[in-house]
Amino acid sequence: MVSTLTHNREESSPSSPPRPRRRRALGRYGGVVPYLVFLLIFLLIPAFSVLIGAFESNDGKPTLANLRLAFSGPYLHSFVASFELSIGSTIIAVVVGFVAALAVAATRGRPRALVQSSSSVLANTGGVPLAFAFIATLGNFGIVTKVLSSMGINLYAHGFSLYSVVGLIIVYQYFLIPVMILVMLGPIQNIRSAWVEAARSLGASKLRFWWSVGLPILSPAILSGTVVIFADAFAAYATAEALTSGTLPLVPIQIGSLISGNVAAGEGNLGNALGLGMIVVVALAATVYVLSQRRASRWLR
Amino acid sequence: MVTITPGGDGLHLRQAGIGRVFRAIVLIIVGAFFLIPILASARYSVLGLHGHLTLSAYRSLFADPSFRSSLWLSLQVAILTVILTGLLVIPTSIWVTVRIPKLRGLLDALSIVPLGVPSVVVVLGLLGAYHSILNLILTSPFILAPIYVMLALPYSYRTFDTAVRSLDVNTLVEASQSLGASWTRTLISVLLPNLRAGMIGALILAGAYALGEFVVASLLSFNTFPVFIVQIGLTAAAEAVAVSLVALLVAFIPLSLVTILGGGRSKNMRRSVGVTG
Numbered sequence: 001m002v003s004t005l006t007h008n009r010e011e012s013s014p015s016s017p018p019r020p021r022r023r024r025a026l027g028r029y030g031g032v033v034p035y036l037v038f039l040l041i042f043l044l045i046p047a048f049s050v051l052i053g054a055f056e057s058n059d060g061k062p063t064l065a066n067l068r069l070a071f072s073g074p075y076l077h078s079f080v081a082s083f084e085l086s087i088g089s090t091i092i093a094v095v096v097g098f099v100a101a102l103a104v105a106a107t108r109g110r111p112r113a114l115v116q117s118s119s120s121v122l123a124n125t126g127g128v129p130l131a132f133a134f135i136a137t138l139g140n141f142g143i144v145t146k147v148l149s150s151m152g153i154n155l156y157a158h159g160f161s162l163y164s165v166v167g168l169i170i171v172y173q174y175f176l177i178p179v180m181i182l183v184m185l186g187p188i189q190n191i192r193s194a195w196v197e198a199a200r201s202l203g204a205s206k207l208r209f210w211w212s213v214g215l216p217i218l219s220p221a222i223l224s225g226t227v228v229i230f231a232d233a234f235a236a237y238a239t240a241e242a243l244t245s246g247t248l249p250l251v252p253i254q255i256g257s258l259i260s261g262n263v264a265a266g267e268g269n270l271g272n273a274l275g276l277g278m279i280v281v282v283a284l285a286a287t288v289y290v291l292s293q294r295r296a297s298r299w300l301r
Numbered sequence: 302m303v304t305i306t307p308g309g310d311g312l313h314l315r316q317a318g319i320g321r322v323f324r325a326i327v328l329i330i331v332g333a334f335f336l337i338p339i340l341a342s343a344r345y346s347v348l349g350l351h352g353h354l355t356l357s358a359y360r361s362l363f364a365d366p367s368f369r370s371s372l373w374l375s376l377q378v379a380i381l382t383v384i385l386t387g388l389l390v391i392p393t394s395i396w397v398t399v400r401i402p403k404l405r406g407l408l409d410a411l412s413i414v415p416l417g418v419p420s421v422v423v424v425l426g427l428l429g430a431y432h433s434i435l436n437l438i439l440t441s442p443f444i445l446a447p448i449y450v451m452l453a454l455p456y457s458y459r460t461f462d463t464a465v466r467s468l469d470v471n472t473l474v475e476a477s478q479s480l481g482a483s484w485t486r487t488l489i490s491v492l493l494p495n496l497r498a499g500m501i502g503a504l505i506l507a508g509a510y511a512l513g514e515f516v517v518a519s520l521l522s523f524n525t526f527p528v529f530i531v532q533i534g535l536t537a538a539a540e541a542v543a544v545s546l547v548a549l550l551v552a553f554i555p556l557s558l559v560t561i562l563g564g565g566r567s568k569n570m571r572r573s574v575g576v577t578g
Binding site: 028029031032034035036038039042043045046047048049050053096099100102103104105106107108111112117118120121122124127128129130131132133134135136137142143144173174177188189191192193196197200206207209210214231234235237238241242245252255256259260271272275278279282283286 | 311312313314315316317318319323324327328331334335337338339341342344345346389390392393396397400401404408411413414415416417418419420421422423424425426427428429430447448450451456506509510513515516519520522527530531534535538541542544545546548549552553556557559
């Protein structure tokens with residue numbers, strides 16, 4: 001129906017007088033030119049500059065030295081720390097978020113709407129304010145730290161620190177769990193009661209239903225949630241910067257300090273190599289996401 | 302009359318083992334995790350470390366001239382971001398749907414590319430690509446607005462595009478034009494009123510992104526509101542916690558609006574997933 005109209009419109013549109021074909025095509029594509037030029041200036045050219053810079057020495061000759069430096073010594077260590085942080089954050093957020101989404105989906109009416117709206121707020125907020133909220137909670141003099149120490153549990157004496165990878169993993173949950181809840185709520189709500197009844201009438205236990213029916217159906221959504229959360233955690237900068245003042249060596253933090261240090265002196269190309277590494281990691285994650293979305297949409301029809 | 306909506310009241314999920322006890326335990330634990338930092342901030346901002354009730358943190362915050370100037374700068378940048386988003390995203394999405402549906406997939410894909418390039422890397426690229434004209438374009442804080450428009454595209458473009466998709470735009474255009482309306486008239490009197498919720502949602506998301514963004518502003522050395530919060534955090538902890546609490550609560554207003562306007566449809570929910578940095 002829609003497609004028929006699309007095809008007919010060209011010929012039947014009464015308001016447009018016949019014009020030469022080429023001019024019409026120009027006019028047609030002209031409408032998207034501003035958008036494409038905008039993306040070119042603010043996204044594609046900068047991304048290209050990072051790509052080129054990564055393979056360029058400080059005097060402009062092609063080299064692999066930047067990449068070699070970016071993936072060795074302290075910089076390799078920052079990739080390892082970033083991976084530890086994002087993998088740890090992702091595992092917790094996926095499991096907790098999934099369980100929370102199950103619990104929320106099974107409740108009626110208002111609480112579900114409340115969780116949905118606050119999840120989308122929290123998933124998009126975070127950043128700087130979050131860091132300070134957690135300092136007041138779990139910092140050296142935070143209220144939870146104090147309450148626990150009055151109960152005889154001294155967190156900081158046992159090696160815990162809010163300003164470490166483990167601390168950041170906890171803080172990141174504040175915006176990652178809501179992402180997982182948002183990703184999972186729709187697919188979980190789409191589980192048909194007929195599937196539950198069918199499994200039950202065939203004698204499946206509740207656990208067996210989730211293992212053999214629920215999880216396989218939800219697996220593409222779980223995978224895409226995992227990837228979104230991983231990319232989100234890997235790229236996050238503001239929270240870590242505000243919380244640790246840049247002392248924790250994560251890839252984004254390293255790039256940030258290279259930028260604020262001295263770009264003109266030519267350290268920028270090491271930054272470009274690190275940046276390329278980040279683009280590759282996040283792009284791989286995004287590819288998995290797109291593929292799993294395509295699979296997920298099969299079940300959502 | 303019985304209406305069957307899949308997952309409507311979650312009854313069958315309860316039958317599948319998500320019982321009352323399970324739900325209560327999960328919701329209490331997760332709820333506590335999300336409430337405690339907010340309550341702890343509130344307590345800390347009025348009691349400080351010493352336990353005396355005082356509003357001095359808030360008072361010295363509002364007395365700080367850079368509090369007002371940074372907030373004003375962020376507001377200006379956010380307004381500019383909203384205007385630019387409106388001029389760029391809304392016409393493009395409608396145009397591509399009506400005139401060149403072939404390109405729709407391409408633009409859709411392009412709109413999520415910013416998610417794949419971390420904002421630290423975007424700054425790196427901007428500095429690298431334009432360093433020769435750096436002093437000309439990167440000295441005004443308003444350069445932040447187009448960068449935010451781009452970084453917020455995954456949310457703004459997709460939110461608006463979802464609204465366009467749920468409307469039978471081609472039929473509306475056909476009907477409007479066969480009644481003799483011009484393109485501008487069709488856009489203003491027919492399409493935009495029907496797309497109002499999606500439009501407001503997209504613009505609010507872009508504005509909220511601009512208000513909360515830290516990475517780009519901080520690396521380009523502009524004193525926006527989030528940059529101010531971090532700076533004050535280095536010297537005055539109670540003030541930083543107080544202003545963070547205000548910022549978190551204020552963020553709830555526009556984003557709750559989006560959620561209400563966006564309706565509870567699961568498709569919208571999946572698309573409104575965001576990235577924090």
